[in-house]
Amino acid sequence: MSDAASPDLDQFRSDTRAWLEANCPAEMRTPMQGDEDNFWGGRNAKFASDAQKVWFERMRDKGWTVPDWPTQYGGGGLDPAQAKVLREEMAAIGARSPLSSFGIWMLGPALLKYGNEAQKAEHLPQIARGEIRWCQGYSEPNAGSDLASLQTRAVPDGDDFIINGSKIWTSYANYADWIFCLVRTDASAKKHDGISFILFDMTSPGVTTKPILLISGKSPFCETFFDNVRVPQSHVVGTVNRGWDVAKYLLQHERAMISGMGGRDGGRPLGQVAADSLGTDDRGKLDDPILRGQIASFDIDEAALACAAERAVDLAKAGQLHPAFSSAMKYYGTELNKRRHEILMSAGGIDALEWESERSNDGARARAWLRTKANSIEGGTSEVMLGIVAKRILDLPGA
Amino acid sequence: MALVLTEEQTMLRDSARGLIGDTAPVAHFRKLRDERDAAGFSRDLWKSFAEMGFAGLLVPEEFGGSGLGCVEAGVVMEEIGRNLTPSPFLATAVLAASAIARGGSDAQKKAYLPKIADGSLIAALAVDEGAKHRPSKIALTATRAGNGFKLKGAKALVVDGHVADLLIVAARSAGQPGDADGLTLFLVDPKAKGVSIEHTIMVDAHNAARISFDEVEVNADQVLGEVDRGAALLDTVLNIGRAAVAAEMLGVADEAFGRTVAYLKERKQFGKRIGEFQALQHRAAHLYTEIEIVRAAVLKALQAVDTDAEHAGFAVSVAKAKAGTVTTLAVQEGVQMHGGMGMTDQFDVGLFMKRARVLQELFGDANYHAEALAEWKKY
Ligand SMILES: Cc1cc2nc3c(=O)[nH]c(=O)nc-3n(C[C@H](O)[C@H](O)[C@H](O)COP(=O)(O)OP(=O)(O)OC[C@H]3O[C@@H](n4cnc5c(N)ncnc54)[C@H](O)[C@@H]3O)c2cc1C
Numbered sequence: 001m002s003d004a005a006s007p008d009l010d011q012f013r014s015d016t017r018a019w020l021e022a023n024c025p026a027e028m029r030t031p032m033q034g035d036e037d038n039f040w041g042g043r044n045a046k047f048a049s050d051a052q053k054v055w056f057e058r059m060r061d062k063g064w065t066v067p068d069w070p071t072q073y074g075g076g077g078l079d080p081a082q083a084k085v086l087r088e089e090m091a092a093i094g095a096r097s098p099l100s101s102f103g104i105w106m107l108g109p110a111l112l113k114y115g116n117e118a119q120k121a122e123h124l125p126q127i128a129r130g131e132i133r134w135c136q137g138y139s140e141p142n143a144g145s146d147l148a149s150l151q152t153r154a155v156p157d158g159d160d161f162i163i164n165g166s167k168i169w170t171s172y173a174n175y176a177d178w179i180f181c182l183v184r185t186d187a188s189a190k191k192h193d194g195i196s197f198i199l200f201d202m203t204s205p206g207v208t209t210k211p212i213l214l215i216s217g218k219s220p221f222c223e224t225f226f227d228n229v230r231v232p233q234s235h236v237v238g239t240v241n242r243g244w245d246v247a248k249y250l251l252q253h254e255r256a257m258i259s260g261m262g263g264r265d266g267g268r269p270l271g272q273v274a275a276d277s278l279g280t281d282d283r284g285k286l287d288d289p290i291l292r293g294q295i296a297s298f299d300i301d302e303a304a305l306a307c308a309a310e311r312a313v314d315l316a317k318a319g320q321l322h323p324a325f326s327s328a329m330k331y332y333g334t335e336l337n338k339r340r341h342e343i344l345m346s347a348g349g350i351d352a353l354e355w356e357s358e359r360s361n362d363g364a365r366a367r368a369w370l371r372t373k374a375n376s377i378e379g380g381t382s383e384v385m386l387g388i389v390a391k392r393i394l395d396l397p398g399a
Numbered sequence: 400m401a402l403v404l405t406e407e408q409t410m411l412r413d414s415a416r417g418l419i420g421d422t423a424p425v426a427h428f429r430k431l432r433d434e435r436d437a438a439g440f441s442r443d444l445w446k447s448f449a450e451m452g453f454a455g456l457l458v459p460e461e462f463g464g465s466g467l468g469c470v471e472a473g474v475v476m477e478e479i480g481r482n483l484t485p486s487p488f489l490a491t492a493v494l495a496a497s498a499i500a501r502g503g504s505d506a507q508k509k510a511y512l513p514k515i516a517d518g519s520l521i522a523a524l525a526v527d528e529g530a531k532h533r534p535s536k537i538a539l540t541a542t543r544a545g546n547g548f549k550l551k552g553a554k555a556l557v558v559d560g561h562v563a564d565l566l567i568v569a570a571r572s573a574g575q576p577g578d579a580d581g582l583t584l585f586l587v588d589p590k591a592k593g594v595s596i597e598h599t600i601m602v603d604a605h606n607a608a609r610i611s612f613d614e615v616e617v618n619a620d621q622v623l624g625e626v627d628r629g630a631a632l633l634d635t636v637l638n639i640g641r642a643a644v645a646a647e648m649l650g651v652a653d654e655a656f657g658r659t660v661a662y663l664k665e666r667k668q669f670g671k672r673i674g675e676f677q678a679l680q681h682r683a684a685h686l687y688t689e690i691e692i693v694r695a696a697v698l699k700a701l702q703a704v705d706t707d708a709e710h711a712g713f714a715v716s717v718a719k720a721k722a723g724t725v726t727t728l729a730v731q732e733g734v735q736m737h738g739g740m741g742m743t744d745q746f747d748v749g750l751f752m753k754r755a756r757v758l759q760e761l762f763g764d765a766n767y768h769a770e771a772l773a774e775w776k777k778y
Contacts (some may be wrong), residue, residue: 271778286778296769297720299776303713304721307695311402318403328688389687390680394660398675 012082016089023058027051029094034364035220038100041130043177056130059098066104066128069112073120074128080317102171103127103134105257107180110197110250114238123199135202136254137167137181137224138247144169145384147182148191148244152226154183154198156233161185161198163206163229169378173209173222176202180250186241197243200231216370217355217363254379255326259333260309270340271295274347295343301336308332324392331385334375341369400702402695404474411471415478418451423484425747431485432604438562439606440485449518453488457496462512464496468705469639473646473697480650483754485605487521490559493643494636495522498567502584502624502632511565511586523563524636525554525610532763534569534582534633539612541570541583547618548572550585550593553611558761560608561598563589568612573627582630584623591615603753635704638715641762642700645715645722648758649697652690652722652729655751659683659733666738679736686732689725696721713775720768723759730755 028051032038036048039056047053059065062076068083069075078086108127111120126132143150152165163183173179178201186194202209206229211219238246271286274295279287286292312329315321344365345352352369354360376382390396404412423444431439448454456472458464472493479486496515499507499522514520526534539552550570560566566587574581589596593615596608624632660683663674673679700718703711730752734741741748759765 269776269778271773271776275778280778284777285773292773292778293766293769295778296773297724297765299772300717300720300765300769301692303717303772304692304696307402307699307717308692311695311698314401314403317401320403325691328684328691331684332688332692383681386681386684387677389684390677394680394683394687396660396663396674396680396683397672398680 009081009085013085013089016086017092019062020089020093020095023055024090024093024095025051025055028055028096028098030096031094032096033361034368035218037096039098039130040100040133040172040175042133042175043131044175045130045133055096056098060129063128065099065101065130066108069108069124069128073112073124074126075124080313084313099130101127101130101134102136103132106136106250106254107134107199109253110180110246111237113249114197114246118234119199119237132177133172133175135170135173135176135179135224137170137173137179139167139169141166141168145381147247148195150182150184150195152181152183153187154185154196154231156185157230159234160230160232161236163198163200163226163231165226167224167226169212170209170222170224171378172220173202173224174211175220178202179207179224180237182243182247185243189241192244194241195243195247196240197237197246198231199235199237200229204229204231206230214371215373216367218367218371251380252323252326255330255385256312258375258379259326259329259331270299270343270347273344277348277351291343291346295347298336298339298343302340305329305332305336322393324388327380327385327388328393330379331376331382331389334372335382337375338372341372345369400706402698402702404470404698408470408474412474412478414451415453415475416481418447419475419478419482419484422447423486424482425750428483428485428604428750437598439600439604440487440562444484445487445521446518448486448488448492449516454492454518455496455516456492457500458492458512458516459500459508462500462508463516464512468701469493469642470698470701470705472639472643473701476643476646477650477653480647480652480754480758481654483603483651483750487559487562489640489643489647490523490563491515491521494524494640495565495567497639498524498584498623498632498636499586501635502629504620506620507586507623520564521559521562522565522567523557523559523608524640525557525560525566525568526633526637526762527555528553529555532760532767534630534637535579536576537569537571537582538576539568539570541572541585541617543572544616547616547621548583548585550587550612550615550617553609555609556599556761557608557610559606560589560610561596561606565589566594566610567623569629569633572629580630581627582633583626584629584633585617586621586623587612587615587617591617601757603750603757605754605757634712635707637762638711639704641715641719641768642697642704644758644761645693645697645700645718648722648726648755649690649693651751651755651758652693652726655729655733655748655755656683656686656690658748659686659729659736662737673736682732682736686725686729690729693718693722693725713772716763716768716771716775719763720765720772723765723768726755727759 039052064076067076067078067086071077140150154161154163181198183196183198184194185196206227208225209222212221213219275286281287348365352365355363452465453475455464456467460466499511541548541550566589568585568587570583572583593613596610599607666673696718700714703714733748737748740746
């Protein structure tokens with residue numbers, strides 16, 4: 001729905017609509033089928049198609065890979081109302097996101113808030129232009145939900161730190177150019193007080209990665225090892241030993257991002273997708289009344305969640321959003337996305353079970369279903385999200 | 400439109416919260432219930448609602464109201480839900496006011512709207528006939544007779560029908576039950592010959608009526624809107640009512656939840672406050688999330704009916720269905736987490752559970768609206 005807003009915003013809307021219409025290739029207005037349809041950027045970036053390249057470059061040149069970042073850092077300089085218009089107009093034509101990036105979703109917002117000028121000037125434009133691909137070095141084998149118990153150490157040596165330790169579950173570490181990483185810089189302090197947030201190049205000597213195969217049969221996840229990696233102390237974001245603040249701020253953005261996944265692929269209604277495999281009865285209704293009911297109640301929940309996501313943006317604009325609300329949305333959005341894929345599997349029946357075949361697009365539906373099971377684990381588990389809501393928002397007692 | 404209340408709407412909410420919370424809290428409802436009050440609501444309270452401008456919220460200014468919108472009505476409904484306040488607000492100020500304002504002739508508007516706004520006229524909408532809300536299945540017949548019609552049939556649950564000065568009756572003037580169209584709305588005097596009204600007290604101690612019509616004569620000038628084409632008007636009015644009921648449910652859910660969280664912080668067992676148990680924390684956090692989602696969906700629906708948006712029916716179904724399931728969960732969890740206290744009449748939380756059951760049923764339950772959404776999406 002359009003805002004009853006200023007004539008300027010109406011003008012912006014019609015200009016944006018016209019620009020998107022003229023510049024977004026038809027192939028980029030269809031739902032993504034798998035991870036290949038994401039463009040992740042980076043030094044070794046590869047485009048899946050010419051259309052993907054054209055779309056990315058046009059959006060990049062307008063600063064619209066990061067429409068609401070300042071223009072000096074490669075952004076589009078849009079205010080929140082304009083950024084909302086752009087999102088709405090892109091959604092209206094089903095336009096794909098031109099660039100997928102942990103730099104945009106997670107690191108960028110943290111750098112904008114906590115980075116010094118030199119760090120912002122160096123990294124933000126490269127993120128905006130998709131030149132550097134980032135990965136997230138948070139979790140360790142013995143520090144998952146209890147992230148602050150992490151043990152990877154950074155010891156000062158002249159102007160540098162020497163980093164030793166290992167990370168796990170580092171998504172796409174084997175493709176990433178740089179890492180944003182949590183390290184322990186004071187082993188004697190209380191666990192939250194001795195952590196620093198540091199950036200370094202994955203080609204630094206001493207960094208190695210090893211892929212982890214997931215149940216979906218894909219392995220964009222890695223173990224990452226640091227063996228005497230030398231990193232300038234100037235790469236610490238924010239204050240040394242105060243990295244937990246940066247880490248938490250970044251997690252809020254990560255959670256907001258994850259909660260928005262799935263669902264908004266602009267695809268056909270789930271019920272119609274189900275009808276492809278199941279057929280319809282003589283009144284045109286899905287030929288499985290119980291599944292039809294499950295889909296309808298799923299659709300209610302999903303549409304209601306979309307309202308809440310829209311409201312969260314408006315609340316943030318009005319300065320009324322609780323900082324822990326992203327945990328609530330992360331919890332709900334990921335549980336719902338898992339339900340969506342359970343329904344898709346059920347709707348596909350036998351067709352959805354194929355794993356390796358052209359007809360099944362290499363088992364795309366089954367693999368996607370399995371992948372979604374991580375949604376309620378990555379970025380903080382559902383249990384941890386509920387714990388945060390209970391304590392920070394509801395103020396319930398105990399730890 | 401932003402999905403947050405404007406400054407004016409926030410002020411209205413604060414004044415409604417003040418007035419309703421002070422003058423008609425749950426204790427007010429209990430008193431009426433225990434005294435088996437014949438009307439089931441306080442006429443004095445309704446007068447002060449009118450003085451505050453609540454009765455005329457949806458009445459256009461030229462007819463003595465404030466000409467505000469459904470978002471504002473929803474704000475009041477939420478406070479009514481929070482306090483379980485028995486009031487003709489829904490039937491009169493929301494349903495009847497919008498039916499007449501949107502569908503009435505000039506003469507009808509002049510006759511009724513100022514009286515609704517000043518609190519002197521109570522009106523009720525008579526739609527449902529069977530056990531479940533199915534407006535397309537309306538069977539009460541309106542047969543042409545002379546210059547008017549004769550109504551024959553019965554209505555099963557008319558909110559405030561026992562005290563109404565005016566009934567708005569949905570009747571079938573053409574076609575068969577099950578047809579989408581062929582309906583006509585009539586403005587009927589409840590004292591007219593052939594109308595019999597049976598006062599019923601519902602499970603939640605709110606009041607309604609079963610009403611039967613035995614060859615009730617109505618004139619052509621008692622038709623509200625167009626003959627045979629009343630379904631669209633009825634649908635619009637029902638959507639406004641559904642969004643308003645969803646707002647009331649939000650108030651019920653949020654209040655039951657607030658009381659539950661307060662109890663979790665205070666009640667001790669095993670030497671701890673029960674809110675320290677993670678099993679309860681997680682259920683509370685889940686419920687919080689659900690209620691916030693309902694809040695957004697309800698606001699979206701209210702805004703959509705205000706702007707007559709194309710997707711208004713869709714937004715309303717989402718809000719009514721979601722509010723129905725979440726409010727049910729909120730009151731059930733409320734009773735459960737209060738333990739044995741939750742089962743006592745002395746404790747308020749059970750009252751919220753009973754109110755939620757009625758509101759869930761009113762104008763279509765969660766299943767009805769999920770079905771509507773499936774139709775909308777064509778599967
Ligand atoms: C696909 C995938 C991608 C990921 N990507 C990245 C990445 O790019 N970078 C990165 O740093 N990390 C990444 N992670 C790691 C992720 O953040 C952790 O897996 C997650 O935080 C959970 O930690 P854990 O796996 O050690 O589980 P554990 O912490 O061992 O949890 C096990 C179980 O115990 C429960 N539990 C733990 N503590 C509590 C508690 N206090 N209350 C109640 N229940 C509790 C959990 O909810 C869970 O059910 C990824 C994980 C996955 C699966």
